[in-house]
Amino acid sequence: MSVSSNNLEPQFQVLRKAYYLERYPSLAARLDRLRRVKAMLTEHESAWCEALSQDFGYRSADQSSFADITTSIKSVNHALKNLKFWMKAERRTPDLSLRMSGAKTYVEAFPKGVVGIVSPWNFPINLALSPLVSVLAAGNRAFIKPSEATPATSALLEKLISQYFTDDEVAVACGDVDVAQAFVKLPFDHIIYTGGETVAKHIMRDAAENLVPLTLELGGKSPVIVSSSADLKLTAKRIAFGKYFNAGQICIAPDYLLIAEDRLEAFLLDLKSAVEHADSSQGSADSVSIVNERHRQRIDYLIAEGESANARVMRFSGHNQSAYQLTVVINPSADAGINNSEIFGPVLLIKTIGDLSEQIAYINQSSHPLVIYYFGRSETEFRRVARETSSGGLVKNDVIFQYANDDLPFGGVGGSGMGKYRGEYGFKEFSNNRAVYKSGIVDVSGFVTPPYSGVFRMVNK
Numbered sequence: 397m398s399v400s401s402n403n404l405e406p407q408f409q410v411l412r413k414a415y416y417l418e419r420y421p422s423l424a425a426r427l428d429r430l431r432r433v434k435a436m437l438t439e440h441e442s443a444w445c446e447a448l449s450q451d452f453g454y455r456s457a458d459q460s461s462f463a464d465i466t467t468s469i470k471s472v473n474h475a476l477k478n479l480k481f482w483m484k485a486e487r488r489t490p491d492l493s494l495r496m497s498g499a500k501t502y503v504e505a506f507p508k509g510v511v512g513i514v515s516p517w518n519f520p521i522n523l524a525l526s527p528l529v530s531v532l533a534a535g536n537r538a539f540i541k542p543s544e545a546t547p548a549t550s551a552l553l554e555k556l557i558s559q560y561f562t563d564d565e566v567a568v569a570c571g572d573v574d575v576a577q578a579f580v581k582l583p584f585d586h587i588i589y590t591g592g593e594t595v596a597k598h599i600m601r602d603a604a605e606n607l608v609p610l611t612l613e614l615g616g617k618s619p620v621i622v623s624s625s626a627d628l629k630l631t632a633k634r635i636a637f638g639k640y641f642n643a644g645q646i647c648i649a650p651d652y653l654l655i656a657e658d659r660l661e662a663f664l665l666d667l668k669s670a671v672e673h674a675d676s677s678q679g680s681a682d683s684v685s686i687v688n689e690r691h692r693q694r695i696d697y698l699i700a701e702g703e704s705a706n707a708r709v710m711r712f713s714g715h716n717q718s719a720y721q722l723t724v725v726i727n728p729s730a731d732a733g734i735n736n737s738e739i740f741g742p743v744l745l746i747k748t749i750g751d752l753s754e755q756i757a758y759i760n761q762s763s764h765p766l767v768i769y770y771f772g773r774s775e776t777e778f779r780r781v782a783r784e785t786s787s788g789g790l791v792k793n794d795v796i797f798q799y800a801n802d803d804l805p806f807g808g809v810g811g812s813g814m815g816k817y818r819g820e821y822g823f824k825e826f827s828n829n830r831a832v833y834k835s836g837i838v839d840v841s842g843f844v845t846p847p848y849s850g851v852f853r854m855v856n857k
C-alpha cells in the first residue's frame with residue numbers, strides 16, 4: 397500500500413494492531429519473513445541495480461550488486477542460521493542469599509513492537525534492509541521511510557515490500573522531508589535512523605515527545621593513522637578502494653589521513669599507481685557518480701575552499717566524465733571547512749602529522765569518529781590507539797570490510813551515533829531484553845520481615 401503523510405497514522409495502527417495480536421512470533425514465522433526479504437533481493441537483482449543507477453546518474457551494476465544486494469543477502473543468511481540461538485533465553489546466576497535460594501533467573505528477548513526505519517541515500521537498499529533483517533529477526537513489525545534523494549530505488553522498495561509482505565508486517569512510506577518529519581512523530585516502539593547529525597537532533601527532539609528509544613547511525617570524519625611501520629603500497633591500495641567504492645559516499649569511508657612528512661611523497665606515488673591500476677583494470681564501467689548536483693557542488697566547494705586555504709591539491713585520473721576524480725587535499729590551514737566537515741565523497745584530506753602521540757591528540761580534538769583506521773605492523777601501537785581514543789569501530793590495515801562481518805556490532809559513539817546493530821547485536825537492539833525471575837518454591841520470606849536491619853546486614857555480607 398502506498399503511504400503519504402496523510403495516512404501514516406492509519407498505516408502505523410495497522411502494524412501496531414498486528415503486533416498486539418501476535419506479540420511473540422514463532423521462530424518459523426520469523427524465518428519465513430527473513431526468507432521473503434532474501435527472495436525480494438535475489439528475484440529482482442537487475443531491477444534494483446537499474447533503479448540505483450537511475451538515482452545516482454550512474455552506478456555500476458557490479459558495485460550495486462556487491463554493496464547493496466549481496467551484503468544484504470549475507471545479513472539475511474547470517475540471521476537465518478543463528479536466529480534460533482539468539483531467541484534462546486540466557487540463564488543468569490541468582491544471588492546466593494537465602495531469600496533467593498532456589499530461584500531461577502534468565503533474560504529473554506521479546507519483540508519491542510513496531511520499529512521505524514529511516515534510511516539514507518548512499519546505500520539505499522542495504523541501509524533500509526540491513527536494519528529490517530534485525531527488526532524482523534527480533535519479531536517486530538516494521539515501517540520504513542526511505543530517502544527522497546533516491547526516488548527510483550525508494551519507489552521500487554515500496555512496490556516490492558507490498559508484494560512480499562502484508563501491510564501489517566512491513567510497510568514503506570515514500571516522500572520528502574514533510575513525510576519524514578511526520579513519520580518520526582509516530583509513537584513507535586523504537587526508531588533506527590541512518591543519516592546526518594543535524595537531522596538526528598530533530599529526530600531526537602520529536603522522539604522525546606513519545607519517549608521513543610533510538611538507534612542513531614550517523615557519520616563523522618573517520619581518520620587513518622599511517623604508522624612509520626605501515627606498508628605504504630598496501631595502505632595506498634586500500635585507501636584508493638575506500639575512496640572509489642561508491643565514490644567515497646560511505647559513512648565509514650576513510651576521511652582524512654595522518655602521515656609523517658617524510659613518507660608523504662612515497663605515499664602519493666603509491667596512491668597514484670593504485671588509482672591508475674584500478675582505472676586500467678576496471679575502467680569507467682565500474683564507477684559510481686556523485687548522487688546529485690547539490691552534493692557535487694558541496695564537494696567542489698570543500699576542495700576550492702581548501703585550495704584557497706593554502707592546501708596542495710592533486711587530482712588523480714577519474715573513471716569517466718560523470719564520475720568524480722579522486723582528489724587529495726594536503727595540509728589546508730586550520731580554518732578550511734574540509735578539516736571539520738565530513739567529506740562523504742572521493743576526496744582525501746591529508747595532514748602531515750607523523751608522531752603517534754600527536755596523531756592521537758589530533759583525533760581526540762574532534763567528536764568521536766565512526767571508525768579509526770590504523771595502518772602499521774605494530775600491535776603495541778594498535779593497542780595504544782585502542783586505549784587512548786574512542787570510536788564506534790577500530791580497524792587495522794584495512795578499510796570498510798569490517799562492515800561485511802555480520803557478527804560484529806555496527807554503530808557509532810558520541811557524535812557518530814548511539815546503539816549498535818547487525819547480527820546478534822541487532823537482534824538485541826530491537827528486542828526488549830526482559831529480566832525474568834522465578835522465585836524458589838521454598839518459602840523463606842519469613843526471614844525478610846521487619847525489623848529489616850538484621851536482614852540487610854546478613855544480605856550485605
Ligand code: NAD
Nearest residue numbers: 515516517541542543576577591592595598613614615647
Ligand atoms: P538523507 O538526506 O537521505 O536523509 C536520511 C533520511 O532522513 C531520509 O530518509 C530523509 O527523508 C530523512 N529526513 C530528512 N530530514 C528529516 C527530518 N527533519 N526529520 C526526520 N527525518 C528526516 O541522508 P543524509 O543525511 O544526506 O545521509 C548522509 C549522512 O548519513 C552522512 O553524514 C553519513 O555519514 C551518514 N550515514 C551514516 C551511516 C551509518 O551507518 N552510520 C550510513 C550511511 C550514511
